[in-house]
Every structure is written in structure tokens, then in C-alpha cells.
Amino acid sequence: MKIAFIGGGNMAAALIAGLAGKVTPGTNIHVVDPNPAQLEALHAAHGVTTGASIDAAVTAAEVIVLAVKPQAMREAVAPLVPLLAQAGHKPLVLSIAAGIRSADLARWLGGYDAIVRCMPNTPALIGMGITGLVAAGGVNVAQRTAADQVLRAVGGTVWLDDEAQIDAVTGVSGSGPAYVFYFIEAMQQAAVELGLSAAQGLELAKATFTGAAQLAAQSSEPVALLRERVTSKGGTTYAALTSMEASGVKAAIITAVKAAAARGHALGDELGRD
Ligand SMILES: NC(=O)C1=CN([C@@H]2O[C@H](COP(=O)(O)OP(=O)(O)OC[C@H]3O[C@@H](n4cnc5c(N)ncnc54)[C@H](O)[C@@H]3O)[C@@H](O)[C@H]2O)C=CC1
Numbered sequence: 001m002k003i004a005f006i007g008g009g010n011m012a013a014a015l016i017a018g019l020a021g022k023v024t025p026g027t028n029i030h031v032v033d034p035n036p037a038q039l040e041a042l043h044a045a046h047g048v049t050t051g052a053s054i055d056a057a058v059t060a061a062e063v064i065v066l067a068v069k070p071q072a073m074r075e076a077v078a079p080l081v082p083l084l085a086q087a088g089h090k091p092l093v094l095s096i097a098a099g100i101r102s103a104d105l106a107r108w109l110g111g112y113d114a115i116v117r118c119m120p121n122t123p124a125l126i127g128m129g130i131t132g133l134v135a136a137g138g139v140n141v142a143q144r145t146a147a148d149q150v151l152r153a154v155g156g157t158v159w160l161d162d163e164a165q166i167d168a169v170t171g172v173s174g175s176g177p178a179y180v181f182y183f184i185e186a187m188q189q190a191a192v193e194l195g196l197s198a199a200q201g202l203e204l205a206k207a208t209f210t211g212a213a214q215l216a217a218q219s220s221e222p223v224a225l226l227r228e229r230v231t232s233k234g235g236t237t238y239a240a241l242t243s244m245e246a247s248g249v250k251a252a253i254i255t256a257v258k259a260a261a262a263r264g265h266a267l268g269d270e271l272g273r274d
Pocket residue numbers: 006007008009010011012032033034035038067068069070072075076096097098119120121122174175
């Protein structure tokens with residue numbers, strides 16, 4: 001499978017790391033980015049071919065991944081319009097951008113509708129990503145399968161029926177790794193304030209997240225039950241969870257996830273106006 005990336009930044013690098021040499025040889029991946037340092041790093045790591053601008057090497061691909069910032073998308077895809085019209089086949093356009101709606105993207109692409117919109121996350125870098133996807137009207141079965149294959153190479157996939165749901169995916173799992181890192185940072189800081197070294201605190205916090213997340217992933221029991229098993233009546237965990245409830249931590253997390261989803265929706269409104 002030939003895959004092209006428009007934008008070779010953080011998220012593209014995470015996807016390419018999972019794809020190169022697994023789904024397709026690195027030499028079958030073409031990356032377009034105006035930043036030469038970015039291209040050089042990706043070429044050195046994975047053997048991808050590169051270009052500073054969009055040309056026929058992009059539309060020769062079966063899958064074109066749009067991986068620029070939402071605000072850069074409209075301008076970035078403009079050079080694709082004549083090339084898609086000339087291509088002898090119909091490549092799948094796979095957008096990973098937060099907020100940008102398929103209908104706006106289709107309009108910017110001159111009415112091109114073979115579009116899958118998706119929301120991956122950075123653990124893709126180590127094959128542990130999770131991606132929500134939704135197909136626009138012009139996507140055929142083979143293209144849907146290709147999109148699934150690309151994202152499955154870097155983790156799990158969850159298909160959605162309704163594009164409006166993808167803002168929720170953005171809030172939960174697209175942005176989610178940052179919440180987990182934030183929690184690890186807070187646990188490390190607490191460890192230091194309690195007299196452990198920064199290195200000890202980091203090791204304990206990271207291993208706790210890895211272990212608890214794996215336990216939840218591998219267990220068929222409800223997560224609430226796993227939590228209750230840690231929590232002895234009148235014990236230490238009870239003291240911590242009571243403190244969290246009193247500080248409104250759960251409510252704050254729910255509000256934060258909703259803020260991310262709302263920002264995704266607002267980006268779609270703002271950028272789709274043009
Ligand atoms: N970072 C993350 O955790 C996630 C990001 N996303 C989405 O991925 C997209 C990219 O995000 P990041 O990789 O974090 O950003 P980034 O800033 O690391 O990468 C964007 C890249 O696009 C390049 N670029 C800018 N204009 C261009 C153009 N006209 N043609 C080609 N390349 C161009 C930039 O030089 C840069 O290397 C965004 O739309 C974001 O919403 C989705 C899921 C998770």
C-alpha cells in the first residue's frame with residue numbers, strides 16, 4: 001500500500017512509526033512538509049520519501065493522510081484539487097485533524113468525497129493508539145478497509161455512525177494522553193513533597209499507571225470493582241478518594257473532557273465558515 005502524508009509533525013511521526021516496515025515498506029510512504037528538518041528526521045528513521053510541496057507523488061498513493069493543524073488545512077489541501085481530478089484512481093483522503101468536518105473538507109477539495117475522518121492519539125507511536133473513525137458518503141468498502149488497516153497498525157479502531165460523535169472521541173482519547181501525563185506529573189510532585197526523589201516518584205507514578213491500566217484492560221470486571229478492591233474501609237485509599245471527591249476531581253475531569261469536545265466542535269464551526 002502506498003501512503004502519503006500531508007504534514008509530517010508529531011502525529012504523522014507517530015503513525016509513520018507504526019506503519020513503516022509493518023503495513024508497508026518505509027519507501028512506500030511519501031511525506032510532504034515545508035519543514036526540511038522534519039522531513040530529514042522521518043527519512044532517516046523510516047526511509048520515507050519526502051517533498052516540500054504536493055505533487056503527483058501524493059496522488060499516486062492509495063491513502064492520503066491529512067496531518068496538518070486544523071487552521072492550516074484549507075490552504076494545505078488546495079494544491080490537491082487539480083491533482084485529484086487528474087489521478088487515474090480515487091485515493092482515500094484520511095483526515096486526522098481535530099474539528100474539521102468532512103463536508104467542509106470535501107468542499108475545499110472541489111467536491112471530492114472519498115474521505116474518512118478520524119481521531120487517533122499519540123500512543124500510536126508504540127502501537128498502543130486508539131482511533132475513532134467515520135466515513136463520508138463517497139467512501140467504498142475497500143477504502144474503509146484501507147483506513148481501518150492504516151489505523152489498526154498503530155492500535156485499536158472504533159467506527160462511528162455519526163460524525164458529530166467524533167468531537168467526543170477527541171475529548172476522551174485524542175486529547176486523553178495529555179490528561180494521563182498531567183496526572184502522572186501530579187503524582188510525581190506529590191511523591192517529591194512527601195520526601196521521595198524525583199526519579200523515585202516518576203518510576204512509582206509511571207509504573208502505577210501502566211500496571212493499573214493493564215489490569216483494567218485485561219480484566220472483565222467493572223473498573224469500579226477494581227477500584228473498590230484497592231479501597232479498604234477506613235484505610236489509605238479511602239482517605240485519598242474522599243479527598244478527591246471533596247475537591248471535585250471527578251466532576252473537574254468530566255468538565256475538562258467536555259471542554260475539549262466543545263473546542264473540537266467550535267473549531268469545526270470557525271474553520272468551516274470559509
Ligand atoms: N498531537 C496529537 O496528539 C494529535 C493531533 N491530531 C491532529 O493532527 C494534526 C497535526 O497535529 P500535530 O502533529 O500535533 O501538529 P504538528 O504541528 O506537530 O504537525 C503539523 C505539521 O504540518 C506541517 N505543515 C504546515 N503547513 C503545511 C502544508 N501547507 N503542507 C504540508 N505540511 C504542512 C508543519 O510543518 C508540521 O510539521 C492536527 O490537525 C491535530 O488536530 C489528532 C490526534 C492527536
